[in-house]
Amino acid sequence: MDPVLVSFMGLTIHWYGVLFASAIFAGFQVMKRIYVREGLDVESLDNLLIYCVIGIVVGARLAHVLFYDPSYYFAHPAKILAIWEGGLASHGGGLGAILALYYYHRKMKLPFLFLLDRLAIATAIFGFFVRMANFVNSEILGVPSDKPWAIVFERVDMLPRHPAQLYEALAYLSIFIALWAIYKTTEMKQKQGALFGLFLVWVFSARFAIEFVKVKQAAYAQDWTMSAGQMLSIPFLLVGVFLLVKPYLASKAK
Template identity: 65%
Template sequence: MAFFTWDVNPVLLEIFGLKIHWYGALFAAAIFAGLQVMKWIFQQEKVKLALLDSLLMYCVVGIIVGARLGHCLFYDPGFYLSNPLKILAIWEGGLASHGGGLGVILAVYFFQKKYKLEYLWLLDRLAIATALFGFFVRFANFMNSEIIGIQTDVPWAVIFARIDLLPRHPAQLYESLSYLSIFVALLLLYRITNIKKHSGALLGAFLCLVFTARFCIEFVKVKQAAYSGELLINTGQALSIPFFAVGIYLLLQAWKKSRI
């Protein structure tokens, strides 16, 4: 069977010796797209648009710092604790979405304390933008031929020629398309239902949907953690369980309050 071969240069273009990578361009597109979603929501709810600039800075710092620390501490703690300066070498690659999520949650906490916004109200709305953000980032991983899937012979398997010549699950595309679908679902819920009136419900739905998808897709990913070994579930799945549990809790709390 002839499989699709993927052999794209991770460098999008080079100008006067300055290399612009696909990952960087798509990461910037993710931030821009998420900002536009939040701008539209703020306009719908008559919230000052001037707050978005500060919110953007808090979120970007939270994502990058959290994702980097998450990668270092969740996936290869032995190496990074022995070489702490390597934690700062972000240009060498290595960002973990679970860490990025925790970083944003913490950053938004400090933001809302400063600007006096309701915490869950803000996280609910950021959940919509974050799902779209995830779509771009996972597609960037596909462009980079990273976070690859395990070997398979399904008709849609992809050969990542920059890695090897084995047909593999395009796990990055599975995740990317899942997050895009979740974005559409959350946006529709926001627009045509009363879910936004129930504090924590949108965030709960986001956590349940995203981390269910993540848990399932991890079964067809190459293990990333240095210490995964022969565990029944891998690090990405283990880290997804608490997020899913928080999502269930938020949905139950929102449901209980709606019945009072």
């Protein structure tokens, strides 16, 4: 696909930007529905949106620069700001969102884990749109494949490849649907940290598995058994397991 959606009178709009904006809009709408459902201050979501967008973009870009291609960006520092060319690492975006939410929680006096549980649902649908943006940008490529659904990314080469971006997008969409259903129909949301823990376990298990069919992005990790993405996923996965079982262990202890 042409990465440019439309170009008119010097104004260029990229698919990547449109899909990233769609990710923000979708996540915001999910949080709005949750706030209305729970009788929380919907107007305060404007502040949360600003904090999270800044945290996600800055965190994701810095993580990409530092963990995936540091030699290139240190040699071309001006390119660090060129986010429209792609290059946002989800691990860094996740940390940035968590830090932004912590700042918001301090101002709003709402429990931190309570907010993380609900933001996890919005983050899953956010991840779906971001991976679709990676797909149209021909980045985060899969390894060559002879599968009938393999895709040729002509702006890169003529090799049929695993559409790894679509695998992740579908995984995140499925996780969003499952988390939303659990939130609406079960009492799991009452166990603070459990929904966020489940989100971390599902997302980073999917990420770890899909990395096996991705081209390794970090040049320094080409000879490693695991990719940089898999190595970075392990801490998130362990934290997810801990948060998922912690409330249940606490309830049994009582």
